Amino acid sequence: MKDGFIKVSAGTPDVRVGDCEYNADEIIRMAHEMEGQGARIMVFPELCITSYSCGDLFWQETLLNEAKAQLIRIAEETGDVNGLIFVGLPMEYNGKLYNMAAGISGGEVLGLVPKINIPNYNEFYESRYFTSGKDVNGWVTFCHSDSSDTEYPEYEAMVSPHLLFICPQMPELKVAAEICEDLWVADPPSTCHAYHGASLIVNLSASDELVGKDSYRKNLVSSQSARLVCGYIYASAGIGESTQDVVYAGHDLIAENGTVLAESRKFTNGAVYGVLDIRKLVNERRRMTTFQFAADKAQEMESYYDEVFFDLQTTETDLTGLIDSRPFVPAAMEERERRCDEILNIQATGLMRRLAHIHCQNAVIGLSGGLDSTLALLVTVRAFDMLGISREKITAVTMPCFGTTDRTYNNACQLSLCLGTELREVNIREAVSLHFRDIGHDPEIHDVTYENSQARERTQILMDIANQKGGIVIGTGDLSELALGWATFNGDHMSMYGVNGSVPKTLVRHLVRYYADTCGEKKLSEILLDILDTPVSPELLPPKDGKIAQKTEDLVGPYELHDFFLYHMLRWTCPPAKIFRMAKTAFAGEYDEETILKWLKTFYRRFFTQQFKRSCLPDGPKVGSVAVSPRGDLRMPSDACGTLWMREVDKIKI
Template identity: 60%
Template sequence: MKDGFLRTAAATPKIRVADPRYNAKQIIELMEQGESRGVRVMAFPELCLTGYTCSDLFLQTALLAAAKEELKKIAQASKKLHMIAFIGLPWEHEGKLYNVAAAVSGGRILGLVPKKNLPNYSEFYEMRHFCPGNERALWIRMEGEKIPFGMNLLFCCEDVPDLVIAAEICEDVWVPCPPSISHAMAGATVIVNCSASDETTGKDIYRKDLICGQSARLVCGYIYANAGEGESTQDLVFGGQNILAENGTCLMESRRFSNECICADMDLERITAERRRMTTFPTAGAAKEAGGYVTVNFELERGLKEESRPVLRYIDPAPFVPGDPAQRDRRCEEILSIQAMGLKKRLEHTGCKQAVIGLSGGLDSSLALLVTVRAFDLLKIPRANIHCITMPCFGTTDRTYSNACAMAEKVGATLREINIRQSVTSHFADIGHDINVHDVTYENGQARERTQILMDISNQVGGLVIGTGDMSELALGWATYNGDHMSMYGVNASVPKTLVRHLVRYYADTCGEKELSDVLFDVLDTPVSPELLPPEDGKISQKTEDLVGPYELHDFYLYYVLRFGYRPGKIFRMAVQAFEGRYEREIILKWLTAFYRRFFSQQFKRSCLPDGPKVGSVAVSPRGDLRMPSDAVSRLWLDELKELEQSVYRERKGEAGK
């Protein structure tokens, strides 16, 4: 296991009812297949060693004895495997029968977890055969070895400290207070469910929602293994719907009515990072003690060399942007509403009926204008009270200038043009700067002049200066301090650059005004640029992504740095897989290093940001999500990146030598 990724599996063997020997063989074969695929935690269905549909045959001594003997064989087979597996079977204890999940690993039966909630309604009549399981563990003997028997067992992996497994069985998760709640509060990061849930119309949708919802509520991984073909169809059909979920997300789901073994990598670091971040998630100690939990230790990677195999899960290259078009449209509408409602409240509170926006013809200022239009419409303030100021200077192109003018006209705002060439030239003369030297002073002088004009006009009209900068720029410090960095309300402050584009496109698609849509589509086709350097042949010469790197990479880095606190090496590995075929490893590493350098060095700009609405789970406001010292040192992170750089160089050199 590397970088916290744990390979898990839910397997449905094709069984024979009341034939433990045959069923054990199928289970062992699936375990061996799982081993070849790198599986470390594997779950099988409820009572799969005998079949869930044995009915009164569960009362036959021969069946119970055979199941116990075959469980020993499965445990013995696990000795050569690097996994822990959970297998369902009936178990007799002190003259009573229990429906249990047996945990086996390293050649041993680690523990037996009984089912607590026995359904006895509709098609189910488990209480005819089984007794509810005890919560606190008892110790039973099996061939001289003591084995814990009880619901409150935590299987703790000694060589993977974040891996703590607990189990529940089928109906346990369907009740108002599932055992998995107590298990997670006691420290379990992965819940296993051995299930035999039959199929009825529409049940699969509810079942999936239930499992994913439980994993979200408990901030855990959830392995759900369901019975399938092979069970008796005397009255029921089992579809083998297996589900692997992580904190609300379905990582993998099997096809129904087709026995399958599904595998996916759960991210234990993601789970523990989320719990660490949530101050409302309880500490495990008290719950563990109150529940009388027994800890069972085991090892997974005995003598196993760490492998860098591909991560078996989808890694979204655009974590801020939903891939499904319908969901993306819903997200865009929601974000535009949040932005507009935030500005609406600020306008109401201050009594302002005027707004001032520096309109450049670029994406960010276009989005800010569209949000302001929404807010003004909500307040029933005339759009003419939105003052769009276009301020051409040395780097302004005809394309962006024309788009700014057309956009202001199409939305009904008031447009004002102020050419700042003369004032900036005069300012350079005042400070003794050679106008032919196109350095940072040359660029920032223009940005600060624009901000000064916006602030002064806001005083003239009694309005608010609306900030246009987005979260990606703030993370990189790609803003002129006290220039475009400053405003009176920053509507885009928590919107990443990759999402800005989709918001503008969504508005263009849904506004119902063709002329405005045409302008917005041309804005979308315009390269991202601050336009602070003179154009070449009338075209933009200064392209932001050539200077700071692709925003799709930086937004990927930003998400995993701030949302989960991942190490640079893990983010690099994920990025290589997410952007395979689009960026070489060296390019990904180059811009990841640039991200960390800029992110640490530019915190002083984020420490004094204007107010602005939070729209997603990641934000950089110093008053909420990112309370980071401006003088923090980046050495730990950059040192790790240096090691990665050397490793990538060695790999590349080795590939070249073949």
């Protein structure tokens, strides 16, 4: 529960049709098992106490009485379970029979949610037995099974389709329930639930299995969780139900904001688990102006909600294996390839549109032999191919100076020639040395002046060649460098169109690797693979023994850590302590806690002090959900104070 994380579970118990005691035994056993796995919200299928497929037995008073008795027993025998449990049963209320979802915790039934949308596919379906609970609102009285053990033998539970189950120990956790068909209609009750603050929807279901239905069901759950920016737990009936006419597969699902976190194997009873980040969901809703809550929608929706409270002991959810250390990079190879191609097309299309708009047929790019300029050149080539313009109108400029190594120089030259672009070399040693004399700088002092003079000289050359050619300068700097301010102001920081500005360093690597794997040209692939194997460096300091002396990640920290910090800070607005906790889990075995904390401090310090560089970025295409463009993504003042964030980082103990 700490930091907004909570483990949840959807379970399909083994049931016997009409055998309430046996079914209750299984539910109780599984509830304790789920708690043992760390689950705090546990959801069982629709009508699971009786089984879903009882048919006309639902009219039998004996079955209904036993179902209610077993509900009380389940509540009492799970009283020691640290969690909120949902089970399904038929229940008579005010002379009508309803399909109910019961929320239980602390040994008692807290509330009952009736099903609203009752399917009537044929005369023997649910509408034969059950009434819609759309307008139900009242109370049901329960008696403890052994009233001598309690000071209050009777208690009441609210019955309403508009119930919110709220945890005081985790106020952002607000749980609401809907039942099976409720999700499949045009206007699901969960929409109203979410507008009234529910951050987690549970669905007690008994969806029969047909060919292809599982894919539709999965998409439905995923889409609803995305539309409502919520967690969604879907528990469905399975083996044990009657197979007289249909089969139930126990297809359980857990989703969060469009992502399916867990899915059961069909035709196998059991439980699936997932960890939801409730605070992340609440933060995302707060950012979305299109997500309106009850204050805005209550009158329009003509509904009100009652709140039911349940207690949870505060525990720390185990995140092992759940946090992706490379959030910008898809884990599945097939998805990664599709995503890489899409990103390259977004970058190239953005540049193509800019070139077409200004009637420009020439581009100039500084080619260093490093990853970023390599990607920028590949994108530029693709844009020119789209426009049908000869690649010879792309001028790749290599500008060796004090820190240039043979490896990067040769790779830059070979890459340009292999791609068919014009290669131009401008050695800037003499110009920079003259500049040092002009400003009175000792070239033996390898400070920031020494480094930035080279970067600005290169930018000036690129701009002037662009003037000669009637073209534009293509920027090469990436998102990770911009986040850290690892760019020379008015040097490599500036261009006329920056194609890499929203691509983080970890993703740059995969884009270049994807190009190497799919280009179909052996020579080009070999060059790209060697560039990938080259240490990241601005090459502004003289090499040692012919090798790169200035390695960026030795100075500012590993980019994979900084990309992780950046993603969770900007995309999900996570505070430093939470990011540190997630990073410890994500990078376990790669970086120790001291290293992670060291670079986390560096990240926050640089992020706040370097905003002035991001406030005047050139145009460039946005490719993902995290970007720092001052025009549409990061509206942050350049003089914003990072004291609060640094204070929290300084409080982190290891």
